[in-house]
Amino acid sequence: MEIGLIEYLSVSAVLFGLGLFTVMTRKNAVGILLGVELILNAAALNFVAFNHFIAGGVSGQVFTVFIIVLAASEAAIALAIVLQVYRNYRSIMADRMTALKN
Amino acid sequence: MPPLSAVAFLALAALTLGSAGIVAFSKNIIHSTLALLGTFMGIAGLYITLSADFLAATQILVYVGGTLTLILFAVMLTSRIEDMKVSNPQTGIPVAFGLTTVVLLVLGKVATGTAWPSEAKAAVPSTAKLGHAFLGEFLLPFEVGSVVLLAAMIGAVVLARRAVKRTWEKE
Numbered sequence: 001m002e003i004g005l006i007e008y009l010s011v012s013a014v015l016f017g018l019g020l021f022t023v024m025t026r027k028n029a030v031g032i033l034l035g036v037e038l039i040l041n042a043a044a045l046n047f048v049a050f051n052h053f054i055a056g057g058v059s060g061q062v063f064t065v066f067i068i069v070l071a072a073s074e075a076a077i078a079l080a081i082v083l084q085v086y087r088n089y090r091s092i093m094a095d096r097m098t099a100l101k102n
Numbered sequence: 103m104p105p106l107s108a109v110a111f112l113a114l115a116a117l118t119l120g121s122a123g124i125v126a127f128s129k130n131i132i133h134s135t136l137a138l139l140g141t142f143m144g145i146a147g148l149y150i151t152l153s154a155d156f157l158a159a160t161q162i163l164v165y166v167g168g169t170l171t172l173i174l175f176a177v178m179l180t181s182r183i184e185d186m187k188v189s190n191p192q193t194g195i196p197v198a199f200g201l202t203t204v205v206l207l208v209l210g211k212v213a214t215g216t217a218w219p220s221e222a223k224a225a226v227p228s229t230a231k232l233g234h235a236f237l238g239e240f241l242l243p244f245e246v247g248s249v250v251l252l253a254a255m256i257g258a259v260v261l262a263r264r265a266v267k268r269t270w271e272k273e
Contacts, residue, residue, distance in 0.1 A: 001104050003111045005218045008148070011115045013209045015141075017202045018122040024198035025126075027191045030177055034125050034134055037169070041145050052152040053219060058232045061154050062240050065232075068157075068164050069247045073254030075169045079176040080261035086180040087264075095193070 008049035016042035029082050029092040033075065040071045107222065111151055118144030131177050131190040135170070142166050153225035156232050 015038055022035030044064040051060025086092050121140030128134045142165040149158040181189050236244050 001108045002222045003108050003151075004222060006213060007111065007115075008152070009213050009218075011118060011148070013206060013213065014119055015122055016209070017206045018119070018126045020205060021198050021202045022126045024201065025192040025195055027193055028131055028189065030173060030180070031131060031134060031190050033173065034138055037138060037165075038122055038125060038141065041141065045145055045148060048149055048152045048154045048157060052154070052225075053223060058228055058235045061157055061228065061232055062235055062243075064154070064157055065160065065236075066243065066247060068160055069251060072164055072169055073251055075172055076254050076258040077261065079172055080258040082176055083179060083262050092180050093191070 005049060005053040008045065008053075012042045012045045012049065015045070027093045027095055029085065029094055030079075032094065033078050033082075036078075037071065037075070040067055043067060107151065110147070114144045114147040114151070117141075118148065129190055129192075131181060132174075134190055135173055135177055138173070139166060139170060142170065151225055153223075153228050155227050156229040 019035045019038030019042060022038060023032050024035075026032045026035060044067045047060040047063045047067070051058070082092055085097060089096055118141050121137040121144065124137035125134045125141065128137065142161060146158040146161040149155070149161060
């Protein structure tokens with residue numbers, strides 16, 4: 001059995017699907033953030049796989065470094081917001097944050 | 103006996119997707135968060151098989167050492183221990199299942215309809231090339247990235263700190 005590009009793409013697609021499912025079904029805000037991390041990792045894996053099998057060079061890896069940088073800053077900001085929401089609502093369930101409704 | 107690289111790929115893929123399944127379906131937010139560790143480790147291993155050794159180290163350092171610890175802190179600070187058992191409820195499962203299936207079908211159709219090169223390529227180290235790319239062709243985005251990180255750090259500190267009441271506000 002030879003491991004080509006399509007095997008990596010399959011892993012990445014399933015990872016993306018699981019991340020999408022997590023983002024759509026979770027009520028816990030931190031759970032939603034976990035799903036976002038899964039999606040970002042799936043995209044990064046795709047970049048590295050295409051870089052290795054097709055593009056050559058390192059441009060795909062440069063993209064992945066920026067994905068990691070942005071994911072880290074996104075997680076820090078999102079968790080700060082989650083902490084503030086918890087302070088105000090005593091809960092981080094996404095269906096309880098309805099202050100802007102109506 | 104399949105070659106060693108195929109065995110390594112299958113083991114890493116199983117680790118990645120199995121942990122991602124726990125992240126997606128566990129009822130306990132702590133289990134979800136800790137399962138994310140397996141996903142990050144598996145992805146780092148896959149990076150090594152794709153000749154991205156620097157990225158594998160970065161993945162472990164940044165995600166496992168930074169992001170995951172941060173998320174665990176947020177979980178501990180926002181969930182009461184006694185209702186930890188069902189701390190990660192799910193809603194709208196049929197809709198999400200349908201949409202995910204559709205997305206996966208489209209992705210699968212595109213992936214199988216395109217003629218990809220299917221031969222395996224040997225993994226070679228690429229850290230030196232990546233360093234040259236960052237200090238040459240991609241210098242400006244690299245510096246902008248560091249500014250983004252600094253801004254995000256300051257923003258997170260400002261957002262997360264407890265508002266201090268000054269003496270003139272209390273009066």
